[in-house]
Amino acid sequence: RIDGKRLWDSLMAMARHGATPKGGVRRLTLTDIDKAARDDFRSQCEALGLTVRVDAIGNMFARREGRDPSRLPVLFGSHLDSQPSGGKFDGALGVMAGMEVMRTLHELNITTEAPLELVNWTDEEGSRFGLSLMGSGTWAGVYPLARSYALPDQQGVTVEQALKDIGYQGEHPAAPFPADAYFELHIEQGPILEKEGRQIGIVTGAQAQVWWDARITGQDAHAGTTPPSTRRDALVAAAQVITLVDGLMRDRGEDGCGTVGFLKVEPNSRNVIPGEVRFSIEFRHPDSADIAALARDFPPMASAVVKEAGCQLELTQVLHYDAQPFDAACVALVEQAAERLGYPARRMVSGAGHDAVYVARRLPAAMIFTPCKDGLSHNEAESIEPSEAEAGCQVLFEAVLARANR
Amino acid sequence: RIDGKRLWDSLMAMARHGATPKGGVRRLTLTDIDKAARDDFRSQCEALGLTVRVDAIGNMFARREGRDPSRLPVLFGSHLDSQPSGGKFDGALGVMAGMEVMRTLHELNITTEAPLELVNWTDEEGSRFGLSLMGSGTWAGVYPLARSYALPDQQGVTVEQALKDIGYQGEHPAAPFPADAYFELHIEQGPILEKEGRQIGIVTGAQAQVWWDARITGQDAHAGTTPPSTRRDALVAAAQVITLVDGLMRDRGEDGCGTVGFLKVEPNSRNVIPGEVRFSIEFRHPDSADIAALARDFPPMASAVVKEAGCQLELTQVLHYDAQPFDAACVALVEQAAERLGYPARRMVSGAGHDAVYVARRLPAAMIFTPCKDGLSHNEAESIEPSEAEAGCQVLFEAVLARANR
Numbered sequence: 033r034i035d036g037k038r039l040w041d042s043l044m045a046m047a048r049h050g051a052t053p054k055g056g057v058r059r060l061t062l063t064d065i066d067k068a069a070r071d072d073f074r075s076q077c078e079a080l081g082l083t084v085r086v087d088a089i090g091n092m093f094a095r096r097e098g099r100d101p102s103r104l105p106v107l108f109g110s111h112l113d114s115q116p117s118g119g120k121f122d123g124a125l126g127v128m129a130g131m132e133v134m135r136t137l138h139e140l141n142i143t144t145e146a147p148l149e150l151v152n153w154t155d156e157e158g159s160r161f162g163l164s165l166m167g168s169g170t171w172a173g174v175y176p177l178a179r180s181y182a183l184p185d186q187q188g189v190t191v192e193q194a195l196k197d198i199g200y201q202g203e204h205p206a207a208p209f210p211a212d213a214y215f216e217l218h219i220e221q222g223p224i225l226e227k228e229g230r231q232i233g234i235v236t237g238a239q240a241q242v243w244w245d246a247r248i249t250g251q252d253a254h255a256g257t258t259p260p261s262t263r264r265d266a267l268v269a270a271a272q273v274i275t276l277v278d279g280l281m282r283d284r285g286e287d288g289c290g291t292v293g294f295l296k297v298e299p300n301s302r303n304v305i306p307g308e309v310r311f312s313i314e315f316r317h318p319d320s321a322d323i324a325a326l327a328r329d330f331p332p333m334a335s336a337v338v339k340e341a342g343c344q345l346e347l348t349q350v351l352h353y354d355a356q357p358f359d360a361a362c363v364a365l366v367e368q369a370a371e372r373l374g375y376p377a378r379r380m381v382s383g384a385g386h387d388a389v390y391v392a393r394r395l396p397a398a399m400i401f402t403p404c405k406d407g408l409s410h411n412e413a414e415s416i417e418p419s420e421a422e423a424g425c426q427v428l429f430e431a432v433l434a435r436a437n438r
Numbered sequence: 439r440i441d442g443k444r445l446w447d448s449l450m451a452m453a454r455h456g457a458t459p460k461g462g463v464r465r466l467t468l469t470d471i472d473k474a475a476r477d478d479f480r481s482q483c484e485a486l487g488l489t490v491r492v493d494a495i496g497n498m499f500a501r502r503e504g505r506d507p508s509r510l511p512v513l514f515g516s517h518l519d520s521q522p523s524g525g526k527f528d529g530a531l532g533v534m535a536g537m538e539v540m541r542t543l544h545e546l547n548i549t550t551e552a553p554l555e556l557v558n559w560t561d562e563e564g565s566r567f568g569l570s571l572m573g574s575g576t577w578a579g580v581y582p583l584a585r586s587y588a589l590p591d592q593q594g595v596t597v598e599q600a601l602k603d604i605g606y607q608g609e610h611p612a613a614p615f616p617a618d619a620y621f622e623l624h625i626e627q628g629p630i631l632e633k634e635g636r637q638i639g640i641v642t643g644a645q646a647q648v649w650w651d652a653r654i655t656g657q658d659a660h661a662g663t664t665p666p667s668t669r670r671d672a673l674v675a676a677a678q679v680i681t682l683v684d685g686l687m688r689d690r691g692e693d694g695c696g697t698v699g700f701l702k703v704e705p706n707s708r709n710v711i712p713g714e715v716r717f718s719i720e721f722r723h724p725d726s727a728d729i730a731a732l733a734r735d736f737p738p739m740a741s742a743v744v745k746e747a748g749c750q751l752e753l754t755q756v757l758h759y760d761a762q763p764f765d766a767a768c769v770a771l772v773e774q775a776a777e778r779l780g781y782p783a784r785r786m787v788s789g790a791g792h793d794a795v796y797v798a799r800r801l802p803a804a805m806i807f808t809p810c811k812d813g814l815s816h817n818e819a820e821s822i823e824p825s826e827a828e829a830g831c832q833v834l835f836e837a838v839l840a841r842a843n844r
């Protein structure tokens with residue numbers, strides 16, 4: 033069995049990289065703080081005799097050899113980057129639980145049949161460079177490497193530059209390699225498990241998503257001298273789009289998600305009518321057809337309300353993916369582990385995107401969810417119980433071993 | 439007569455301090471660029487034999503002695519700070535035209551009866567520290583010096599610190615001193631003069647204004663896992679307030695102004711439901727009673743729409759002033775000068791706030807407007823004709839001389 037206390041201590045230690053006064057974590061991808069977390073991850077891995085390799089997009093793979101040289105490795109892991117005001121567990125739980133799996137095997141001197149690889153994916157959150165699942169998406173070939181490299185942050189620093197700056201542009205190709213399966217443990221980031229009093233979510237897949245970058249152009253002008261009839265206020269137009277997104281979400285009932293999370297006004301001066309607003313738009317739904325319909329219908333709807341407000345809208349689609357079902361055999365291994373261990377569990381669909389979603393395009397994959405307090409995530413107050421982390425890690429351990437020794 | 443070409447050259451030279459690639463000016467108050475403009479202003483004044491003094495809020499007064507020691511000085515001027523993406527003329531025209539008045543008197547060796555003082559007011563725009571007419575308002579006693587000193591910019595630098603940093607915290611008290619009158623030349627920043635083909639606006643006063651700082655608090659949460667029913671999206675709530683402001687403006691017809699010019703989202707990450715939005719709100723109207731009614735009625739209306747969206751609103755009033763009529767005798771001097779010079783002119787009310795508005799609480803004051811292209815201001819494309827600058831400056835010259843020699 034894994035050691036719950038040791039796992040918890042390692043989570044708290046990792047949370048010191050980028051710790052915020054409010055008890056959260058600010059560990060934006062490819063910053064110096066992320067580098068410190070990566071260095072820490074690497075040295076913990078090496079202390080367990082694992083061999084760490086880094087690929088061209090900064091994904092880290094820590095390998096433990098198996099007994100049978102003909103077997104392909106079983107992968108597991110998550111990400112160490114966080115939101116600007118994120119929590120201690122989103123991503124870090126999956127990585128540190130993977131470390132605890134490796135540590136337990138090391139202590140017990142167990143060699144699995146297949147090799148094992150613990151993965152730390154680069155930039156899962158997408159908050160610094162605007163594209164979530166960037167590392168796993170590049171690895172899976174969804175995003176061309178050149179496109180990912182060229183993405184700029186708000187200061188104009190590109191992904192490629194940032195990788196160089198922290199010394200994590202590795203020599204291995206950012207591309208799929210032969211592997212057997214991928215497992216990822218993550219906090220649910222939603223309210224269902226807690227509400228139903230279950231310890232484990234058996235994740236059968238993830239919902240469909242579509243994301244855009246939006247730019248509204250009006251005309252900056254003096255707030256005190258420009259009569260209503262000649263105004264072209266980009267922020268008034270953006271307010272209509274935000275209201276439209278919210279309405280389209282509510283039309284879809286409790287399954288719908290629609291969010292404008294990022295917004296920037298130019299010139300952003302209190303007595304100037306805003307001439308330009310840039311913002312993000314995203315919709316999510318378990319039904320791929322519904323997201324495909326929004327991908328088609330939303331742009332003309334939004335353009336119409338913006339035109340009505342005398343401005344112009346430019347929409348650039350950032351991502352669009354269908355609902356991703358996970359591999360039935362891997363899902364079954366998770367379910368059997370939870371059952372064997374006696375944890376109350378249920379099957380569910382992930383509301384969030386996860387690295388497993390893109391990995392699943394290349395490998396059989398599955399995920400394990402654990403509850404989090406009030407379903408709250410992407411918030412510094414994100415919170416889980418040590419017993420929940422332990423249960424999730426134990427299920428990960430058993431599923432990985434079952435797959436590696438089958 | 440003043441020298442139109444010399445005036446234009448001096449305007450173009452001043453526009454080099456903070457020149458932007460798009461032909462505008464970014465000369466935020468109390469920055470190093472503002473310091474360079476101030477140093478330039480000072481050396482031009484000193485070359486004309488003027489004595490420059492600086493007060494505690496950084497206002498600069500350049501004095502030319504008169505013949506009669508018993509007479510109080512006639513003041514004129516404007517401001518050298520600009521919006522973040524401002525034009526070459528807003529403020530600078532009034533200062534450099536004042537310089538041209540001094541230069542003409544110097545060249546012609548004219549001594550007026552009363553002394554003259556050319557003024558460069560600190561932070562007219564209000565875009566860096568959030569409070570417009572800051573220098574003249576502090577001088578007039580509308581804003582206590584301690585309040586002005588404590589205002590922070592977006593980086594947390596206070597007015598007092600910024601004054602110290604550029605060496606413009608002067609030794610003279612920032613308070614009214616005995617003076618005879620104040621004249622200010624400014625571009626109209628609106629479309630009326632251009633539309634009617636008139637050269638000169640005889641400004642009879644300025645409209646009433648009320649400004650607030652707003653803060654909406656919701657809860658940041660994951661954009662993909664938080665169901666509509668539990669969302670408290672501060673940006674969705676802000677969109678309702680922006681729409682409300684725009685609607686209240688349009689209810690007031692072409693005389694109404696209502697603007698949200700500044701807005702900032704936290705944590706501003708694309709897959710996080712915004713937990714906090716800070717923004718500015720302002721309304722303007724020629725009728726003081728209407729602005730007083732908005733000052734009273736808007737806060738509960740806004741709170742209601744924010745509450746409806748599941749969030750909380752905090753409103754802090756930044757300023758509220760009634761319509762300010764200018765001094766009848768000073769206005770008449772402007773009107774007579776325009777008539778004598780044969781410029782087509784009309785009386786009008788200013789849509790923008792100007793330093794003259796606060797100075798008028800302490801001294802007889804009046805303003806002169808000149809047309810600007812398409813009524814566009816607070817925009818890098820702000821544009822005027824050299825002949826318009828010359829006409830405005832000539833009217834300023836005659837009005838000042840008439841007052842100083844009466």
Ligand SMILES: NC(=O)NCCC(=O)O
Pocket residue numbers: 122156157158164165221383384385386660661662709
């Ligand atoms: N798990 C998680 O928070 N991922 C970030 C990507 C997204 O779902 O928006």
Ligand SMILES: NC(=O)NCCC(=O)O
Pocket residue numbers: 254255256303528562563564570571627789790791792
């Ligand atoms: N004249 C001018 O643009 N002043 C700025 C203050 C305001 O009217 O908002």
